[in-house]
Amino acid sequence: MLLRTDDIFTPKAVTALRQLVSRMRKGKGIAQVYSIDDIPVISGGIPHRLLPTELLDEDALQRARAEALAHPLTGGQLVSPDAAITLVIVRLNEFSTVDELFPMVRDIRRIARTIATEHGLEVLVTGSPALTADWFTEMRSQRIKIPVITCCVTLVIAILLLRNFSAVIITSTPHIFGTIWTLGAMGWIGIELTMLGSAMPALLAAIGFSDSIHLMLHMRHEVDSGSSARSGAILAIRRIGIACALTSLTTAVGFGSLLLASRPSVRDFGGCCAMGCVLTFVAVMTLVPLLSGTFLGRRCAAVAKSEQMSRWDYCFYWVGRCVSRRPMLITVFSVLITIALAATALKLRPDVDIHSCLRFVLESLSMTPSIS
Numbered sequence: 001m002l003l004r005t006d007d008i009f010t011p012k013a014v015t016a017l018r019q020l021v022s023r024m025r026k027g028k029g030i031a032q033v034y035s036i037d038d039i040p041v042i043s044g045g046i047p048h049r050l051l052p053t054e055l056l057d058e059d060a061l062q063r064a065r066a067e068a069l070a071h072p073l074t075g076g077q078l079v080s081p082d083a084a085i086t087l088v089i090v091r092l093n094e095f096s097t098v099d100e101l102f103p104m105v106r107d108i109r110r111i112a113r114t115i116a117t118e119h120g121l122e123v124l125v126t127g128s129p130a131l132t133a134d135w136f137t138e139m140r141s142q143r144i145k146i147p148v149i150t151c152c153v154t155l156v157i158a159i160l161l162l163r164n165f166s167a168v169i170i171t172s173t174p175h176i177f178g179t180i181w182t183l184g185a186m187g188w189i190g191i192e193l194t195m196l197g198s199a200m201p202a203l204l205a206a207i208g209f210s211d212s213i214h215l216m217l218h219m220r221h222e223v224d225s226g227s228s229a230r231s232g233a234i235l236a237i238r239r240i241g242i243a244c245a246l247t248s249l250t251t252a253v254g255f256g257s258l259l260l261a262s263r264p265s266v267r268d269f270g271g272c273c274a275m276g277c278v279l280t281f282v283a284v285m286t287l288v289p290l291l292s293g294t295f296l297g298r299r300c301a302a303v304a305k306s307e308q309m310s311r312w313d314y315c316f317y318w319v320g321r322c323v324s325r326r327p328m329l330i331t332v333f334s335v336l337i338t339i340a341l342a343a344t345a346l347k348l349r350p351d352v353d354i355h356s357c358l359r360f361v362l363e364s365l366s367m368t369p370s371i372s
Contacts (some may be wrong), residue, residue: 001088001112003123004053007078008036008086009065014117017086023111024090027105034089036078050074068293092129098136105133147179147201154209156216162216166299171216174287175208178280186272196269200276207251208280211244215288220300229297233289241285250318252277 017035024033039050050068052060065083069075078087090108095101108130112123118343151172158168179201186193215236222232255277258270314327323330364365 001090001108002085002126003088003121004085004124005121006084008083009061009068011061012119013121014061016115016121017088019118020111020115020123021088022210023115024088024108027111028107029093029095029100030090030108031093032091034091034187036074036086039068039071039078041071084215090127091117096134101129101133102137105130139198143193143198146199147205150202150205151176154205158209158213161213164300166296167216167220170288170291170296170300171209171212173291174212174284175205175280177287178208178276178283179204179277181234181283182272182276185275191268191272194268196265196266197272200269200273203273204276204280207248207277208229208284211248211281211284212288214240215284216300220287223300225348229300230289230293233292233297237285237289244284245281248281 001020001024003013003017005016007013007018014037018037021033021035030307037049037051041050050071051064068079069081069083075081078089079085092101092104095104105125109125112125117122154175155168155172158171162168162171182200182204183193186197191197200220203323215233218236218240219229219232222235223229227235252274255270255273257271259267261267261270291298
């Protein structure tokens, strides 16, 4: 904890410091609190506390200021060189889970807010436990935020491509079930959801949604040729099911290669994503024809038979014609771009930028909620 004011060695600041330490020692899960008020100094061969214990007059506090800045344990350590900031070290009791840490950090911040409000100064709460609690809080919020954003984006893409609410439901449902099945399997196996794992629903949604779109577009083509919605879905699976299976398999193998990593969190992430690819593929291959046989599929069939070419169809048709008309130009341009980007890719090295990490930590400390 950091206590910041114009001058620590004033009666008001010393009173606030002592009240802060006193209340912190009574807080939940606090093992030890250490401040400049606990530093012993020796003057004239007699040990005494650094801060005066009786009347807080200006002369005594100025002597304490000089002794604190000259003391090897406080000067530049617990007290800043300008004596405007002092550090209060709080050691917590041992805890085994993050859920045990949250109430401790909340209680510390509550005490900090109270002291800051009562005495009109700043109290900053930082350190490994506080940053860990903030990190896990953000991770848990992202665990909900990322899948919601992914679902919204996929819905918008499905609406733009399919232009039919029934088709949107058919293509959006399978990857939701695949994600739920994967998360349930993780809980059944006993794998915890880490920060890496919180991004997995978004990946599975993208993988499952792409297969669903392929099946739906091919099904609409079959319906336009005279088949029913259920027959169109079956024909779509028969004709492009192998292609979708190969893409899911290669994706699962790619994620499965992470099982060779040395870090357990990376291995769990790779294995769960590989399992999720398989489960999402099963969900797509079963739910798309199943939903196509309901009233949703019949509505899709009715719309597909009466639908004309859209602007998207004309756009992709134009792109295909441009590429087929200038194959040599497109090939040369692609080769040059590939060579240029490959040269850049070869310069990349797996490394950690220490300066960037320090800048991030300093920004986190400067943005730590201060209560004045």
